[in-house]
Amino acid sequence: MSAMRVDAKVVMLGKESVGKTSLVERYVHHRFLVGPYQNTIGAAFVAKPIQVGEKVITLGIWDTAGSERYEAMSRIYYRGARAAIVCYDLTDSSSFQRARFWVKELQNCEEHCKIYLCGTKNDLIEGDRSLRQIDYHDAQDFAEEIGAQHFETSSKTGNNVDELFQKVAEDYNNTAFQYMTAEETGIDLGQKKDSYFYSCCHNN
Template identity: 90%
Template structure:
């Protein structure tokens, strides 16, 4: 018999770093070409993963990256057990913004485990001159804050599944066991109805 655990995961990062693309690739195994409509508020997606003898259902909140929605993003990361803080490998300023969100989480959500996620790896692989964020700089920062670091591509799918699987595995680990006693998000029978967008116009 499996034990079900629901983990709240929040996606944070500067506008246009590719948070929505990351979730689309993971949940729907697709990469949508063309400009996305910017997320307003947050979009919700549920994804169950089998981890050992448990089913960990990740409740993923894809938040708006625009600074004008910053206060709203704080509402969505409350109570999160994991935060995937994204930055664009071709944009130095996006890594500075990622550091801002890490600081926010450290101050407000001490039990939230942080994952640093570099996006758009495919662009770097096709032209190394486009890289603006050094891998080792981010890894040093990750070590400093106790975070796990991934470089991903939503276009090719590189490391995307590994990222979310790591979140689920960590949630299922001994260090997270105290959280499993809490009441998870009631997802009902909505597992096939993936996206619910809040405050989207």
């Protein structure tokens, strides 16, 4: 399979069934697939070019398995990531605790990875406010505490999905030069680019 240059490695993390795959489907293919997804096993990969000013940044997006039994495998996929979209389901309080776990993992293991906190299934709480289990301000406070951008999204309606990935690309564009020239910081420049284009162990 032909290789495709990737500028920024992006990893999707979060509890299973929070909607990571739906987010990627909405962003890459502009669609929302009705019906249950089969759980991701390992990770699936897709590359997506995005316009940032006069540049085109190609995001290499790794959609990782959310099940705890694949936790060790997910660590493999977030190595060298420039950005992590840590997802939680707005209607599932346990998913927010799991998001906190992944944030701590990234802070300990990938200190140069920028974190984006993403609440999913916003359309459900728009339809019924009583379904919300994570207060917006609590999530926003947590995002500010860890220096993350915070988005509430809906893969069904597309709300805030493009904005999320656009922000990732813009932030990468603004900081890429810093990463590529800061040898004194001890960053592994060998991980600066990923040049693979394939899907791994993904059930559809």
